[in-house]
Amino acid sequence: MSSLIEQIFSERGALGKLKQYRKRDEQIEMAKAVENAIDLHDNLIVEAGTGTGKTFAYLVPILQNPDAKAVIATFSLALQDQLINKDISAISNILNANCTAVKLKGINNYVCQKNFEKLLKPFREKEKKAQEDRANGEQQDMFEDTEYSEKNVREKIEETENPFKNAGHGSISLSSSSDTQKRREVFRLTEKESEVCIKYLEQFEIFQTYIEQMIRGSNKATLATYEPMDLQSLGDLGEVSSLRKFLYEAKIPSDRIREIVDKVYIKIEEEKCSSGGSGCDYEKRCPYKCNRLAAKNAKILILNHKLLCSLALTAKLNEGSSFLSNFNTFVIDEAHQFPGVVKETFSLELSKKWVFNFQNSLSSTLNKVKNL
Numbered sequence: 001m002s003s004l005i006e007q008i009f010s011e012r013g014a015l016g017k018l019k020q021y022r023k024r025d026e027q028i029e030m031a032k033a034v035e036n037a038i039d040l041h042d043n044l045i046v047e048a049g050t051g052t053g054k055t056f057a058y059l060v061p062i063l064q065n066p067d068a069k070a071v072i073a074t075f076s077l078a079l080q081d082q083l084i085n086k087d088i089s090a091i092s093n094i095l096n097a098n099c100t101a102v103k104l105k106g107i108n109n110y111v112c113q114k115n116f117e118k119l120l121k122p123f124r125e126k127e128k129k130a131q132e133d134r135a136n137g138e139q140q141d142m143f144e145d146t147e148y149s150e151k152n153v154r155e156k157i158e159e160t161e162n163p164f165k166n167a168g169h170g171s172i173s174l175s176s177s178s179d180t181q182k183r184r185e186v187f188r189l190t191e192k193e194s195e196v197c198i199k200y201l202e203q204f205e206i207f208q209t210y211i212e213q214m215i216r217g218s219n220k221a222t223l224a225t226y227e228p229m230d231l232q233s234l235g236d237l238g239e240v241s242s243l244r245k246f247l248y249e250a251k252i253p254s255d256r257i258r259e260i261v262d263k264v265y266i267k268i269e270e271e272k273c274s275s276g277g278s279g280c281d282y283e284k285r286c287p288y289k290c291n292r293l294a295a296k297n298a299k300i301l302i303l304n305h306k307l308l309c310s311l312a313l314t315a316k317l318n319e320g321s322s323f324l325s326n327f328n329t330f331v332i333d334e335a336h337q338f339p340g341v342v343k344e345t346f347s348l349e350l351s352k353k354w355v356f357n358f359q360n361s362l363s364s365t366l367n368k369v370k371n372l
Helices: 002-009 025-040 054-064 077-095 113-135 150-161 177-185 191-216 231-236 240-249 254-264 287-296 305-317 335-345 352-370
Strands: 070-074 101-103 300-304 329-332
Touching: 002 025, 002 054, 025 054, 054 077, 054 329, 070 077, 070 305, 077 101, 077 300, 101 287, 113 191, 113 254, 191 240, 191 254, 240 254, 300 305, 305 329, 305 335
Parallel strands: 070 300, 070 329, 101 300
Antiparallel strands: none
């Protein structure tokens, strides 16, 4: 196989088709070492200086080995984007290698479809009523003079922020703190925001379809099926960052984008996910679970150091049973940053302030119990 590596990395080889490619002996040496480590299931530490071309040096052996399923952990987001959007696709095309690469993030980076549908419920109900009215020959604008029009939603937001706005001259509007809190809890999407969010969910359904076909081993599950969107951009769907992008491109104001994202991202409460939990109607369509399922069936999984450590800790607590058991090759890129992340994940740091706050919290709880 080493001769094949030399052939691929030669100037007349497969990689020679790339623009500005030049043969580097250090890169070939590293690629051979990586190939040998994969074949022998051995550990390998490589110190690669700037300009070595380390990403190609470990990606080529992984893509050339049909049995390799790899986890690539990086410290920086920039390197993750480079791998998923540039390097892996370029090498896969040149080597004619069938590769599915998925980027996975922590759970709070994804949106909750259950929360989404709560926000969209008024819009969907109004849309359904409008369709029924049109079927009955009524042509009234679905959002004309309703509380969900762009104008009225804006007015309600202003009223929430300034409860004295509509008070008469010289008068004072009195309301209890609970009433003010209730007003603040009211959040409605405008017509335009609802349409953008629905479009976003429709695009995510494409990714869900891809995953289902990939798991069934369907020949239709190819990147070409979903052009002009490739798998990498589909994989980003379901992420908070991609929702922000959708809303931004639709020219939704930045303050509203922050509010919408705050309402729909997945929250962890009492160690339970607010989306896709047991008995959840949206379990099969949970963006986080869909991405995990795609990652589980991928040849290459890309994540950051912190998530890798968290998954490893989960494996330790579950006596070896882990999501990571689906993979047999692990690459720690930007490894000089890795020890600090490991220390942070597998250690507990106690400060004087933390102990003081814990003591106050415990005393408060005990007092409440005594008063019962």
